[in-house]
Amino acid sequence: MAYNIPDKYQDLTPAPQLDKKTLNKMVWLSCFLQASFNYERMQAAGWLWAMLPGLQKIHTNKEDLKASMAHNLDFLNTHPFLVTFVMGIVLSLEQNKADTQTIRSVRISAAGPLGGIGDALFWLTLVPITAGLTANMAMEGQIIGAILFLLIFNVAQFVIRFALMYWSYGLGTKAVTLLTSNAKEFTRAASILGIFVVGGLIANYGSTTVRMIVGDTQINIQGLLDGVLPKLIPLLITLGIYALIKKGWTPVRCIILILVVGIVGCAFGIWTGDSKAMDAEGNTLPGGYTPLVEWYDYPEPEAPAE
Template sequence: MAYNIPERYQDLTPAPQLDKKTLNKMVWLSCFLQASFNYERMQACGWLWGILPGLQKIHTNKEDLKASMAHNLDFLNTHPFLVTFVMGIVLSLEQNKAETSTIRSVRISAAGPLGGIGDALFWLTLVPITAGLTANIAMDGSILGAILFLVIFNVAQFAVRWWLMHWSYGLGTKAVTMLTSNAKEFTRAASILGIFVVGGLIANYGTTSLRIVVGDPAINIQGLLDGILPKLLPLLITLGIYALIKKGWTPVKCILLILVVGIVGCAFGIFAGDSKAMDAEGNTIPGGYTPLVEWYELPAEE
């Protein structure tokens, strides 16, 4: 028999404020939000697991606790790093023994906008910035680069989890109004910052260059392009991929296109490489490698 969730709790006396220890415990448990992810209710099981310590302290009446646990198993899909924002609001409503239908509605309305905000804040901003700071260390062959990336990223996202839990719990339903009224502006600002960071990474790490030389004396085509605008080729590739995506290409198709163009370009000696390739006598091969099809001759190294 299905359990019918009551509209109101039996004990309507507001519960005492939750202590910091309980709030901090729920911050840690929120890290397991997606541990029981499924396509029926998405993050519902992980959500209940994370918020359960607070519900147990709020609802001393067993029937009320059962009702609260039942409606907190409703469908939920939000950003995993910002889920404590929703937890704080819901806990505030549970503490004041609001109607279960009201709590369910607020939970959905608070969880929805966090997807776009979280993606812009973390995947488009924090990840590129952190990667930009640590990539050089990793490229030098040091494992410290990978360790620093993981430490910086996880410390930042956990600090956000902790702050949002305490802040939203203190504000209660006012936090929902603040979120919905400023979500569009915040997402746009974070996205713009992320685009600037990604653009800086393209200019800094975009190493695609031409290997071609023509004429006698030899003219280096890449040198001519650098005279017009350094890193021009990575910029054109980025703009080209952007144009294809705007026309409806999927990211997978774009990746395959780059892969095919890269392989064909290297086979015909179009793109430069720095593979440190050497001939049989141990001399560095000009251009980094010997292409399959040699249709021009590189000048000998002096």
């Protein structure tokens, strides 16, 4: 038989404030929000698992606890790192024994905007900044680079998890108003910061160069491009991909295009940089390798005239 969720709880006496130990436990359980992810109710099972310690203390009436668990299994889809913001608001409403329909509506209203905010805050801002700071160390073979990346990223997300739980639990429904009134501005600001960071990463790590020599005087094409604007090739590639996406290309198609252009360009020696190849005696071979052409040496720069 289907269970009909009542509109009101039987015991309408407000419950006492939850202690810090319970709130902290719920924050840690929120890490399993997507452990039972499914395409019918998304994160609902993980949400109820994280909320259960608080609900059990708030609803001493078994029928009320049953009703609360039932409506907390409703469809939910929010950002996994910011979910404690929604948890604090819902806990405040549950504690004051608000109508079940009101709690369900507030939960959906608070959870919806967090997806865009969380993506802008974490994937477009925190991750590029953290990766930009630690990637050089990892590329040089230093394991501390990977350790620092994981440490900075996880410390940041757990600080935010705990801070949002206590803040939203104290504010209650006022937190929803603050979220919805500033969500657009916050998301735009975080996105702009992320774009600046990505631009810096392109300039720092964009290493695509033209390895072509023209004429008997061996004119270095890349040297001419650097004279116009350093890192011009990575910039043009980035702008070209952006234009294709604006025209309706999917990211997968863009990735395939980059792979094809890269493979064909290397085969003809257009993008080939220093091969790092060695001869039989272990000496580094200068220049690059073009499978469809031949080995070639990159000309040494001429010494300035005295």
